[in-house]
Amino acid sequence: MNIAPKNVLPLALVALAAACSSPNQPIAEQGAPSEASAAEMVLMNRHDSLMAETSKLYEYKAKLSGYHTEAAAPYIHGLLAADAAMMDWMHQYKAPDTTAAPAARVAYFRQQQEILAGVSRQYRATLDSAQRFTTEHPAAGDVPPASK
Amino acid sequence: MLKRLLLLPSLAAALLTTACTEAPKEAVKLPIMGERDVRPRADGGPADTVFATVPAFRLTDQFGQVLTNKSFAGRAYVADFFFATCPGICPKMQAEMLKVYKKFGQQQRLAFLSHTIDPAHDSIPVLRDYAERLGVGTARNWHFATTGAHGEPTARDTVFQLAQAYFTAALPDKQAPGGFAHNGTFALVDDQGHVRGLYDSLNPKEVDRLLVELPVLLAEIDSRKPGLARQ
Numbered sequence: 371m372n373i374a375p376k377n378v379l380p381l382a383l384v385a386l387a388a389a390c391s392s393p394n395q396p397i398a399e400q401g402a403p404s405e406a407s408a409a410e411m412v413l414m415n416r417h418d419s420l421m422a423e424t425s426k427l428y429e430y431k432a433k434l435s436g437y438h439t440e441a442a443a444p445y446i447h448g449l450l451a452a453d454a455a456m457m458d459w460m461h462q463y464k465a466p467d468t469t470a471a472p473a474a475r476v477a478y479f480r481q482q483q484e485i486l487a488g489v490s491r492q493y494r495a496t497l498d499s500a501q502r503f504t505t506e507h508p509a510a511g512d513v514p515p516a517s518k
Numbered sequence: 519m520l521k522r523l524l525l526l527p528s529l530a531a532a533l534l535t536t537a538c539t540e541a542p543k544e545a546v547k548l549p550i551m552g553e554r555d556v557r558p559r560a561d562g563g564p565a566d567t568v569f570a571t572v573p574a575f576r577l578t579d580q581f582g583q584v585l586t587n588k589s590f591a592g593r594a595y596v597a598d599f600f601f602a603t604c605p606g607i608c609p610k611m612q613a614e615m616l617k618v619y620k621k622f623g624q625q626q627r628l629a630f631l632s633h634t635i636d637p638a639h640d641s642i643p644v645l646r647d648y649a650e651r652l653g654v655g656t657a658r659n660w661h662f663a664t665t666g667a668h669g670e671p672t673a674r675d676t677v678f679q680l681a682q683a684y685f686t687a688a689l690p691d692k693q694a695p696g697g698f699a700h701n702g703t704f705a706l707v708d709d710q711g712h713v714r715g716l717y718d719s720l721n722p723k724e725v726d727r728l729l730v731e732l733p734v735l736l737a738e739i740d741s742r743k744p745g746l747a748r749q
Contacts, residue, residue, distance in 0.1 A: 418606040421700035424635075428678035453674075460603050461639060 406472050409479035410465065416486050420456060423493055427453050430500040436509060445503050448496040455489045548706075548714040548735055552686070571711035572597075573683045577633065578667035580645040585631070585663055587711055594735050595629040596728070597705045598719065599681050601636035602648045604700075607720060611702045612652060614719040618704075619660055622732055627709070627739050630660040633680065635700065637666030637673035684713065704728060709739050 403411065427449045434442040434449075463482060466475045552570035559565060577585040598615060600608045615630065622628050634640035640648070645662040649655050665680070666673025684705045706715040706728065715731055718724040 414606045418700070421604075421606065424700065425678055425682065428675060429682070432675065432679065457636065457639070460601075460605070460636075463603075463605055465605060 404472060406475035406479065409476050409483070413479050413483050413486065416483070416490065417460075420486070420490055420493060423497070424453060424456065426497055427493070430497065430504065433504055433509065434500060437507070441507070442503065445496070445500045449500060452489070452492045452496045455492055459485055459489055545738075545741070546734055547738055548731055550708075551713045551716070569712050570686075572705075572707055572713065573680065575665075575680055577631075577661070577663035577665060578642065579661040579663045580642060580649050581658075582642055582667070583661075585661055590629060590631075590707070590709070590711075592709050592739070593627050593629050594706065594708050594714075594732075594739060595631050596732075597631045597633065597684060597707060598703070599633045599635050599677070599700060601634050602640045602644050603636065607700070607702045611719040614725050615704065616652060616654070617725065618728060618732070619654065619657070621729060622736075623657065623659065625736060627736050628659070628732070630657075632660070632662050633677055634662065634664050635674070635677050635681070637664045637670075637677060640664055642667060685716075706731065706735065708735055 431446055431449045434446050459482075466478050468475075550569045554570065555568040557566045557568055572587070574587055575585075579585055596615065596618060598611060600612060612632070615632065619630055623630075634645065642664070645664060646655070649657070649660070649662050654660050664673065665676040670676070684707075685703075702719040704717045704719050704725075705713050706717070708714050714735055715728065717728040
């Protein structure tokens with residue numbers, strides 16, 4: 371096979387791309403996930419999305435703490451309670467060993483899913499309340515300048 | 519001509535090796551991310567450009583060592599946010615960080631900084647145990663750090679503010695999404711506290727990009743005298 375020098379660079383770049391990328395086989399290629407694995411994945415996805423929301427809890431908490439008013443206290447308390455519920459869930463969560471009976475694993479993940487759904491509702495409610503409060507009571511820096 | 523053709527495979531191999539593991543010879547630089555201020559000079563000279571930096575921090579790592587921005591003076595570092603009991607993305611994220619560490623952990627101009635977002639639970643012994651379980655128990659340049667080593671009541675607030683600050687140091691405010699503390703992002707910070715890259719640890723191509731860009735930053739640091747990070 372003859373390789374013209376002008377073709378070397380594209381070839382090298384293709385080889386480079388192949389060499390620098392790491393194999394990432396989709397799950398489908400490794401066999402379909404079992405019912406237990408699928409239930410675990412659903413649970414973990416919910417956990418990860420809720421954890422991403424935790425940043426918002428703390429953003430609202432910081433904002434509300436700046437109000438220095440008793441009226442904001444219940445909202446801060448609500449945000450902290452939601453955060454505590456999430457951390458409590460995390461600390462009690464013990465994923466069953468993969469050698470456990472599949473039915474037992476599925477039952478555990480579904481039970482945890484229900485608990486986490488409750489935490490999720492708590493997050494939503496407290497975040498919505500905090501948002502409503504801050505919208506109805508904008509902090510000094512949030513008030514748009516009066517038009518002349 | 520035959521000789522030239524025989525050289526081609528070794529040339530391609532050399533290019534491959536260089537591109538994947540070494541800094542390019544030319545002075546390619548990573549962009550400095552985030553907001554920048556242009557400040558006119560009193561003497562009428564060219565205006566100064568001031569780039570955003572990560573804010574001042576004070577942390578304690580798994581060895582009980584206090585870390586501030588100054589601890590990373592003259593070194594780049596890769597930062598992420600995790601917690602020891604996280605059953606979700608953290609194990610995968612730290613496995614990816616371990617991959618980066620195995621490749622670049624011996625570099626003196628580089629450190630790794632993993633912040634716990636669960637300071638109430640992740641005490642110094644817990645962080646030490648976590649590092650050991652990850653197989654980096656003796657690594658002195660991978661810091662598993664907490665904002666709450668002394669039971670500070672605002673430790674969790676502090677780490678969430680710090681996480682947000684990394685993102686806002688990297689992106690203009692309007693673009694900065696929330697959730698940096700737990701979305702699996704790695705931040706590459708230079709020796710002067712500027713964020714030079716953000717990488718999604720859950721995307722293998724992004725981790726590969728970090729592996730390619732890290733040597734570029736290290737070469738830049740090598741090309742200047744050690745800078746002083748912001749305190």
